[in-house]
Amino acid sequence: xxxxxxxxxxxxxxxxxxxxxxxxxxxxxxxxxxxxxxxxxxxxxxxxxxxxxxxxxxxxxxxxxxxxxxxxxxxxxxxxxxxxxxxxxxxxxxxxxxxxxxxxxxxxxxxxxxxxxxxxxxxxxxxxxxxxxxxxxxxxxxxxxxxxxxxxxxxxxxxxxxxxxxxxxxxxxxxxxxxxxxxxxxxxxxxxxxxxxxxxxxxxxxxxxxxxxxxxxxxxxxxxxxxxxxxxxxxxxxxxxxxxxxxxxxxxxxxxxxxxxxxxxxxxxxxxxxxxxxxxxxxxxxxxxxxxxxxxxxxxxxxxxxxxxxxxxxxxxxxxxxxxxxxxxxxxxxxxxxxxxxxxxxxxxxxxxxxxxxxxxxxxxxxxxxxxxxxxxxxxxxxxxxxxxxxxxxxxxxxxxxxxxxxxxxxxxxxxxxxxxxxxxxxxxxxxxxxxxxxxxxxxxxxxxxxxxxxxxxxxxxxxxxxxxxxx
Numbered sequence: 001x002x003x004x005x006x007x008x009x010x011x012x013x014x015x016x017x018x019x020x021x022x023x024x025x026x027x028x029x030x031x032x033x034x035x036x037x038x039x040x041x042x043x044x045x046x047x048x049x050x051x052x053x054x055x056x057x058x059x060x061x062x063x064x065x066x067x068x069x070x071x072x073x074x075x076x077x078x079x080x081x082x083x084x085x086x087x088x089x090x091x092x093x094x095x096x097x098x099x100x101x102x103x104x105x106x107x108x109x110x111x112x113x114x115x116x117x118x119x120x121x122x123x124x125x126x127x128x129x130x131x132x133x134x135x136x137x138x139x140x141x142x143x144x145x146x147x148x149x150x151x152x153x154x155x156x157x158x159x160x161x162x163x164x165x166x167x168x169x170x171x172x173x174x175x176x177x178x179x180x181x182x183x184x185x186x187x188x189x190x191x192x193x194x195x196x197x198x199x200x201x202x203x204x205x206x207x208x209x210x211x212x213x214x215x216x217x218x219x220x221x222x223x224x225x226x227x228x229x230x231x232x233x234x235x236x237x238x239x240x241x242x243x244x245x246x247x248x249x250x251x252x253x254x255x256x257x258x259x260x261x262x263x264x265x266x267x268x269x270x271x272x273x274x275x276x277x278x279x280x281x282x283x284x285x286x287x288x289x290x291x292x293x294x295x296x297x298x299x300x301x302x303x304x305x306x307x308x309x310x311x312x313x314x315x316x317x318x319x320x321x322x323x324x325x326x327x328x329x330x331x332x333x334x335x336x337x338x339x340x341x342x343x344x345x346x347x348x349x350x351x352x353x354x355x356x357x358x359x360x361x362x363x364x365x366x367x368x369x370x371x372x373x374x375x376x377x378x379x380x381x382x383x384x385x386x387x388x389x390x391x392x393x394x395x396x397x398x399x400x401x402x403x404x405x406x407x408x409x410x411x412x413x414x415x416x417x418x419x420x421x422x423x424x425x426x427x428x429x430x431x432x433x434x435x436x437x438x439x440x441x442x443x444x445x446x447x448x449x450x451x452x453x454x455x456x457x458x459x460x461x462x463x464x465x466x467x468x469x470x471x472x
Contacts, residue, residue, distance in 0.1 A: 030377060032384055034287040040395035047282040047398065047464075060465045061182050063280035064458075068268065069185050072254060076181045079259030083177055086170040093163040100152070100159040154312030161309055165302035171295035179466040181257050183459040188250035189275040190455025194448055195243045196272060198236060201444040205233045208423070208440065212433060225433035232437050236444065275454060278461045285468055287388050293469035294387050300380040307373035314369040317362045390467040398464060401457040408450040415443040 038044060061073050077083060209229040215221035251269045252262035291297050422439035425431045 030381060032381060034291055034384065034388065036288075037286050038388070038392055038395065040392055040399065041286070043395040043399045044282060044284055047395075048284045049281065058470060060280075060470050061178065061462070063278050064182075064186075064276040065279055066185075066273075066276040068273065069182060069276065072185055072258060072265075073178050073181050076177050076258045077174060080173075080177045080257060081259055083170070083173050086166070086173040090163070090166045090170050093159070093166040097156070097159040097163050100156045151313055151316035154309045154316060158306050158309035158313065161302045161306035165299050165306060168295040168299035168302055172299060175295065175466055175469070177257060179462050181254060182462040184250050184253050184257070186275065186458040186462065187455060188247060188254070188269060189273050190451060190458070191243050191246050191250070192272045193275050193455075194451045195240065195247070197447050197451060198239055198243065198444075201440075201447070202233060202236045202240070205229065205236060205440060208436065209233055211427070220429070221433065228433060228437055232441065275451075275458060278458065282461075282464065283468065283470065287391075290391055290468055291384060291387055294383075295469065297380075297383055297387060297469075300376070300383040304373065304376040304380050307369070307376040311366070311369040311373055314362070314366040317365065387467075387469075391464075394460060394464040394467045398457065398460045401453055401460055405450065405453050405457060408446060408453055411446040412443070412450050415439070415446045419443040 061069055209226070209232075212221055212225050212229045216223060216226050251265050254269065255262050255264040258264070285293075419436075419439040419442070422431060422436045426433060426436045
């Protein structure tokens with residue numbers, strides 16, 4: 001009883017000492033307060049009110065009302081291998097958390113033995129005093145480590161933070177993949193539109209070339225006009241191959257994003273399709289709401305929490321560890337021919353472990369953990385600023401694209417009319433062919449520029465949803 005009382009007293013004393021000393025060192029804290037609204041908040045407000053058919057939800061790509069786009073995004077979310085890898089990391093983190101929660105709190109060892117020990121003892125004074133002893137024992141042992149410094153608790157916190165980080169990483173990968181698919185698909189449709197317009201321009205200039213050749217053969221135009229017309233046609237034709245290559249690259253990338261090999265979407269995506277127009281309103285958000293929604297912010301928060309918990313783990317190494325050990329043996333003993341006697345033997349002990357000298361290793365580990373926590377906080381602070389910057393940039397780019405489309409639309413109308421007038425005047429012999437070629441070139445460039453900007457606007461809308469942190 002005295003030994004047991006001493007062990008319990010020692011245990012309680014160490015627990016009290018550790019409770020007083022195990023508080024982690026002061027960690028850096030963030031005092032950042034996000035702005036109340038974006039600088040371009042009015043642009044976001046306008047994007048929310050331009051359409052009265054509804055506001056986009058988490059499946060924001062459905063606002064383009066394109067069945068092929070919906071199919072591609074849904075397939076990529078189901079089959080993309082980067083998403084699958086992120087999901088596997090979540091499973092791993094969850095298993096590690098379960099392992100940390102289980103810990104090594106109780107170790108039970110069972111030692112069963114039918115020993116059949118026999119002891120013969122002879123008394124020299126009399127042979128009748130011979131002693132024959134047989135003993136059979138079954139042993140059951142318990143070992144209970146006591147987490148006096150809170151190490152296991154900190155390990156559980158670190159594992160829980162790691163799980164949150166991996167879950168945020170999975171959400172970030174889903175957003176990145178869905179946005180990449182949408183933007184690549186929109187670029188493909190835009191390039192298809194530009195390619196069709198380019199082929200129309202080539203056909204138009206080929207007709208012009210035929211007219212010039214006919215006038216040259218009739219002696220009404222110089223050979224110089226013919227050569228200029230041929231040059232203009234071939235320059236336009238040379239622009240076809242890069243667009244065809246871009247279309248092929250887009251089909252390959254969409255297949256890869258969807259977990260397929262290049263070539264899987266040739267039949268689906270080779271036929272020409274229209275560039276879809278986004279027809280829903282954009283959800284209005286303020287910086288604080290975006291910061292809460294963005295998975296990269298949640299990832300940075302979780303990484304800091306994990307680093308802070310690892311500081312506690314490193315600090316726990318400075319305190320002693322203790323294990324309570326108990327052992328019970330049950331059996332029987334037989335002496336000579338006497339009836340068997342039952343035995344119950346119990347023991348309780350404690351093992352105290354404390355590092356006396358480690359050459360500064362524990363201090364180094366603690367300092368390294370503090371440095372990691374400081375770095376994690378700095379990364380978190382940076383993410384907050386990058387998040388708001390991405391939204392601001394996306395909004396101003398959309399606004400600029402809207403203005404540019406308006407101007408380019410007017411330029412297309414004006415240049416088309418100019419070309420038609422120049423063509424009519426040339427056939428009447430009132431202007432040179434150089435004027436016709438120039439008017440035709442300006443018209444073709446204006447059309448291409450407008451198509452490019454319309455494609456850019458559609459991809460900017462998809463990018464805005466990524467910046468706002470809207471996810472499936």
